[in-house]
Amino acid sequence: THSRATGAHGGAIGLNGIKKWFGTFQAVDDVTLDIRSNEFFTLLGPSGCGKTTLLRMIAGFELPTEGSLTLDGAEISSLLPNQRPVNTVFQNYALFPHLTVAENIGFGLKMLGRPKAETAAVVADMLKLVHLEGRGDDPVTQLSGGQQQRVALARALAPRPKVLLLDEPLSALDLKLRKSMQIELKRLQAETGITFIFVTHDQEEALTMSDRIAVMSSGKVRQVGTAREIYDRPADRFVADFIGETNFLEATVERVEAGRAVLRLPSGATLTAGLPDGLSPSGKVSFVIRPEHAGLVAAGSGTIDGTLGNVVYFGTDTHYHVHLDDGATFIVRRQNARAGASGGPEAGQRVGILFGEDAAQILRD
Numbered sequence: 528t529h530s531r532a533t534g535a536h537g538g539a540i541g542l543n544g545i546k547k548w549f550g551t552f553q554a555v556d557d558v559t560l561d562i563r564s565n566e567f568f569t570l571l572g573p574s575g576c577g578k579t580t581l582l583r584m585i586a587g588f589e590l591p592t593e594g595s596l597t598l599d600g601a602e603i604s605s606l607l608p609n610q611r612p613v614n615t616v617f618q619n620y621a622l623f624p625h626l627t628v629a630e631n632i633g634f635g636l637k638m639l640g641r642p643k644a645e646t647a648a649v650v651a652d653m654l655k656l657v658h659l660e661g662r663g664d665d666p667v668t669q670l671s672g673g674q675q676q677r678v679a680l681a682r683a684l685a686p687r688p689k690v691l692l693l694d695e696p697l698s699a700l701d702l703k704l705r706k707s708m709q710i711e712l713k714r715l716q717a718e719t720g721i722t723f724i725f726v727t728h729d730q731e732e733a734l735t736m737s738d739r740i741a742v743m744s745s746g747k748v749r750q751v752g753t754a755r756e757i758y759d760r761p762a763d764r765f766v767a768d769f770i771g772e773t774n775f776l777e778a779t780v781e782r783v784e785a786g787r788a789v790l791r792l793p794s795g796a797t798l799t800a801g802l803p804d805g806l807s808p809s810g811k812v813s814f815v816i817r818p819e820h821a822g823l824v825a826a827g828s829g830t831i832d833g834t835l836g837n838v839v840y841f842g843t844d845t846h847y848h849v850h851l852d853d854g855a856t857f858i859v860r861r862q863n864a865r866a867g868a869s870g871g872p873e874a875g876q877r878v879g880i881l882f883g884e885d886a887a888q889i890l891r892d
């Protein structure tokens with residue numbers, strides 16, 4: 528593999544009780560994370576939640592107000608940015624327009640005073656890695672946006688950092704290019720073995736690329752887990768709402784057994800629901816069901832009944848908006864059958880919604 532060829536290894540980053548104040552404003556509120564060696568780790572959250580500030584502290588551009596920051600177990604808070612084996616790729620690429628592709632990629636190595644022959648060999652390696660062989664002598668301004676982003680990646684990878692920080696690196700690209708660069712980034716991480724810490728506010732991007740994701744809001748980490756854990760078992764309302772579409776419902780806890788809660792709906796129907804770690808609820812609780820984890824059945828034969836409202840066709844699937852008797856709307860998503868297949872219930876009809884087994888997940892408030 529490439530990682531063996533380059534001798535690179537991914538660093539493990541430890542954040543311990545990190546707090547960051549700007550004057551009287553707290554941008555990061557007691558963040559503790561263990562980012563593993565070789566991991567594709569994503570910080571996901573809305574604008575202003577503190578993702579970039581966290582990344583800048585790992586890079587050394589900002590100092591934490593409180594807390595400790597380690598690389599492979601050793602404290603690095605007192606190291607200057609250029610003393611850390613950490614590099615950053617920015618959204619705007621920040622390439623040097625008057626230099627060639629190869630000069631851009633070799634820039635960091637030249638600054639480090641590496642011998643010319645070594646730099647040339649690394650640059651050739653990097654051109655191959657990002658699939659830009661033969662473009663080394665081109666002015667960087669002659670490249671497309673996607674190609675320039677590859678050059679920015681190659682430049683950041685060339686000094687073989689142990690950790691690569693990526694701050695919304697794909698947000699300037701159009702959707703199609705973005706999708707192909709997502710796959711490209713995943714490949715680069717796997718081939719180099721370098722730990723990637725990726726910042727995005729795009730939940731789909733986070734779900735498709737990451738080994739693990741930390742979901743943030745208001746300077747706090749709300750949940751850490753794989754895409755599947757975060758999607759299927761969101762810990763709280765913020766995470767459930769931020770990641771994908773979901774239905775919020777309320778019920779009363781009858782009892783808790785074998786790590787699941789037995790719930791009674793206002794309609795009298797009962798179901799079991801999963802619990803966030805360490806939660807033992809009683810009384811009224813909120814729970815979620817994803818639109819694809821419920822199906823439409825005949826009225827009276829599901830978990831809950833309602834009246835079908837809008838039916839929205841999306842090509843690969845159809846969304847059925849069901850108005851429940853308490854006034855809430857429940858969305859059921861169904862994959863479309865082959866073209867031309869007809870059927871499905873129509874607006875105005877009474878329908879039942881059948882919850883899939885294990886579909887319900889209770890939320891922390």
Ligand code: ATP
Nearest residue numbers: 549552554572573574575576577578579580581728
């Ligand atoms: P975005 O996706 O918009 O970049 P973010 O999640 O990366 O958002 P940060 O850039 O980390 O958020 O900013 C977090 C909060 O800290 C914001 O409210 C921002 O205004 C504030 N902030 C960031 N840097 C400074 C600074 N140097 N001085 C004062 N406030 C700052």
